[in-house]
Amino acid sequence: MRKISIFGATGSIGQNTIDLIRRDPEAYDIVALSGGHNIAQLARDAIELRAEVAITAHDHRLPELRAALAGSDVEAAAGADALVEAASRPADWIMSAIVGAAGLAPGLRALEQGSTLALANKESLVCAGRLLMKTAEAHGARILPVDSEHSAVFQALVGERIDEVERIIITASGGAFRDWPLADLRTATLAQASSHPNWDMGQRITVDSASMFNKALEVIETREFFGVAPEQIEVLVHPQSLVHALVGFRDGALMSHLGAPDMRHAIGYALHWPERRALPVARLDLASIGQLEFRAPDLARYPALRLAQEVMRRGGLCGAAFNGAKERALDHFIAGHIGFLDMADITEQVLASLEAEPGLIDASMTLENVTRVDGLSRDAVDQVVTQRTG
Numbered sequence: 001m002r003k004i005s006i007f008g009a010t011g012s013i014g015q016n017t018i019d020l021i022r023r024d025p026e027a028y029d030i031v032a033l034s035g036g037h038n039i040a041q042l043a044r045d046a047i048e049l050r051a052e053v054a055i056t057a058h059d060h061r062l063p064e065l066r067a068a069l070a071g072s073d074v075e076a077a078a079g080a081d082a083l084v085e086a087a088s089r090p091a092d093w094i095m096s097a098i099v100g101a102a103g104l105a106p107g108l109r110a111l112e113q114g115s116t117l118a119l120a121n122k123e124s125l126v127c128a129g130r131l132l133m134k135t136a137e138a139h140g141a142r143i144l145p146v147d148s149e150h151s152a153v154f155q156a157l158v159g160e161r162i163d164e165v166e167r168i169i170i171t172a173s174g175g176a177f178r179d180w181p182l183a184d185l186r187t188a189t190l191a192q193a194s195s196h197p198n199w200d201m202g203q204r205i206t207v208d209s210a211s212m213f214n215k216a217l218e219v220i221e222t223r224e225f226f227g228v229a230p231e232q233i234e235v236l237v238h239p240q241s242l243v244h245a246l247v248g249f250r251d252g253a254l255m256s257h258l259g260a261p262d263m264r265h266a267i268g269y270a271l272h273w274p275e276r277r278a279l280p281v282a283r284l285d286l287a288s289i290g291q292l293e294f295r296a297p298d299l300a301r302y303p304a305l306r307l308a309q310e311v312m313r314r315g316g317l318c319g320a321a322f323n324g325a326k327e328r329a330l331d332h333f334i335a336g337h338i339g340f341l342d343m344a345d346i347t348e349q350v351l352a353s354l355e356a357e358p359g360l361i362d363a364s365m366t367l368e369n370v371t372r373v374d375g376l377s378r379d380a381v382d383q384v385v386t387q388r389t390g
């Protein structure tokens with residue numbers, strides 16, 4: 001039996017992972033399941049899958065989790081330290097599907113014990129890509145991509161050499177506002193930004209898809225994961241979300257990966273790698289689809305894509321500043337404090353102010369320094385929002 005832990009088990013990726021595991025329960029021994037506020041789901045799944053421990057990220061929810069697990073053998077734990085402790089419990093395969101920078105510390109700990117880390121939590125690569133990759137290497141651990149575009153690139157690269165790659169093209173649906181007039185974006189609401197044309201995902205990544213902050217993170221994720229130069233990475237708008245990525249080689253050949261927009265494709269590939277097993281996903285009928293559509297992204301509409309290029313050019317801890325600012329700006333948009341376009345505007349302003357702090361962005365990439373920059377960027381966003389709204 002393979003020992004498995006799932007961090008972010010109550011979320012969209014976590015639930016899709018559990019869906020696959022539930023189909024073959026005899027094959028897996030569940031070590032840890034983590035969640036946040038959704039205590040009922042966490043307890044239900046932990047009891048059903050006979051997890052060793054269930055952890056909520058929030059300390060004050062521990063009594064509730066204990067009560068929900070009463071009468072079972074599942075241990076209850078809470079808080080950021082408990083997440084890291086759970087990640088150090090021996091497991092063969094660990095799903096990193098917490099949303100946001102909070103996924104970094106447990107992900108690092110999972111790598112330190114030499115586990116295979118199935119990485120959905122792109123924020124940790126954006127904040128600390130080099131640290132994650134170095135940690136994996138030092139401990140003989142493997143990181144498998146779960147983001148659909150990166151899984152697609154990974155699959156297109158099987159049997160290929162990275163030094164023969166000329167470019168990597170990741171596709172973007174264009175999100176909820178793809179066809180909106182630019183002028184209307186200023187007044188776009190949370191409800192409007194929270195519906196995705198093709199993918200069913202958590203709310204934060206759905207809003208990030210509308211603003212293309214998600215694609216900006218994915219461009220940086222591509223650089224960190226595959227080690228290619230920023231100018232080798234392209235974004236292509238593809239409204240149908242059937243082609244997930246393309247890899248272009250120096251002879252001009254393009255290898256692409258197509259599949260239904262269902263995250264169980266990428267999760268299943270990471271779960272069964274290096275094998276391919278049957279998955280409960282729809283098969284594409286290309287004859288009835290008829291046409292695939294592609295176009296270049298409009299950078300005026302998506303300033304986040306331009307910011308991603310600047311972050312990669314700057315390097316150092318700029319990714320942590322970018323991600324922290326973007327996450328906090330999203331918090332303020334969700335809370336109704338700022339408008340949709342303010343998110344990119346404020347992120348850019350905060351990035352510039354942190355870059356101007358002597359030595360901050362160029363400090364060495366340790367978990368401590370990444371966490372510090374992450375915190376400073378969030379504080380800086382709060383200040384800007386207070387100035388603007390106060």
Ligand code: NDP
Pocket residue numbers: 007008009010011012013014034035036037038039057096097098099100102103120121122123146147148199200201202203204205263
């Ligand atoms: P969800 O919002 O659906 O789920 C997030 C999970 O993280 C939940 O289990 C949530 O708990 C938990 N969580 C939230 N905040 C914290 C915190 N501060 N500390 C610890 N745990 C926390 O997100 P998704 O499943 O959509 O996304 C998860 C990750 O995967 C993200 O990094 C996203 O970018 C990435 N991803 C997602 C895709 C998708 O299709 N959904 C596609 C590609 C990548 P609770 O809900 O109980 O509060």
Ligand code: MG
Pocket residue numbers: 147148149218
């Ligand atoms: Mg993606």
